Amino acid sequence: MGSKLKNVLIGVVKTRRDLEMILRERAYRMPVEAAPKRAPRYIAFYQPSSVKEKGGLIKVHPAGFDGTIRYWAPIKEKTKLPRVAIVPDEPDHPKAQESYWLIKLGPIRKLPRPIANKRRMRVVFGFTTLQKLKNSREVKDLFDVPPLEEITEELLKDMRLPYRRQFIVRLSAKKRYRLDFALIRKRIAVAVECDGKKSHGRPEQKIKDAQKDADLRNMGWSVVRLKEKQILTDLKSCRKKLLGVMVRV
Incomplete structure (x- = not known):
């Protein structure tokens, strides 16, 4: 029954620093204003394509940041903190005093195969089922979104x-x-x-x-x-x- 519940949140990981925070510290940060109202049981991590432009011609995709979902984890607890408390070495960041959820994670699990975003869908915080997370091959299959x-x-x-x-x-x-x-x-x-x-x-x-x-x-x-x-x-x-x-x- 649990596998059919939409209790898996798809979170977005935009930087290597955040990915390392997930893998090494088992923690994830999310702006309170962007967070969903209902509480998820699990969270999976979408790594969007990171693009660096040099002279407007060369695009570099750092390893792993290629529009895929590779990792997921159960959620243990969350705490509301100002961003500066989570990222103390960026005290002058424009969002330093804004509220973030610091989410503590259980064991980080890797999917058997990455879920690719072949259609380049815009991925924001959304819910899916554990069954779909484990069986989908494309991001579009995770959500009940019309094409x-x-x-x-x-x-x-x-x-x-x-x-x-x-x-x-x-x-x-x-x-x-x-x-x-x-x-x-x-x-x-x-x-x-x-x-x-x-x-x-x-x-x-x-x-x-x-x-x-x-x-x-x-x-x-x-x-x-x-x-x-x-x-x-x-x-x-x-x-x-x-x-x-x-x-x-």
Whole structure:
């Protein structure tokens, strides 16, 4: 019965330091504001693709940080602390005084085979079952998420609109955005975002989406957001929306 409960949290590990903290200290830190309301029993760790750009040409992926889930562990306890108490050698960090959960872990376990993110899904804190964690080969199989990007991609192909998927737009040396799709022609740059109900329905995500849209528009991009229900039940309106923005720009 327990294997069918969604009691496994997928956490994100962005740095080698955090990975070493997990493997050596059996501990994981998570911002309180980003943490789910319900308590998980287990946690698995997604290591996103880490990209370093040199001259905008060379991309280096440190070992292990290649968009996979390799490790998981049972959760023993958690304590709320300011970030500086967990990472004391970064007292001047912008989030030094923000609240984090310090999660103490049981034995760290390695999956028989890594779970790959072949579709480049955006992974945020989400729940899955222990059964799915042990048997899935792709990240998309962990969640009950409709294939919104796949449906949209087929629509773009049908419309014969040239596109680039998971396109990176860099605002500065430290800030960048990843677009679900970019439609780029002469004098035309359109960002197409597929908004899942779960991932984009939260108030904090809506704020981030609005900021992203504003930043992109300031750079000369047009932005089209296609909602989950629209993609699943009304592709005709999606087509109309895309054609409308292509004509305007």
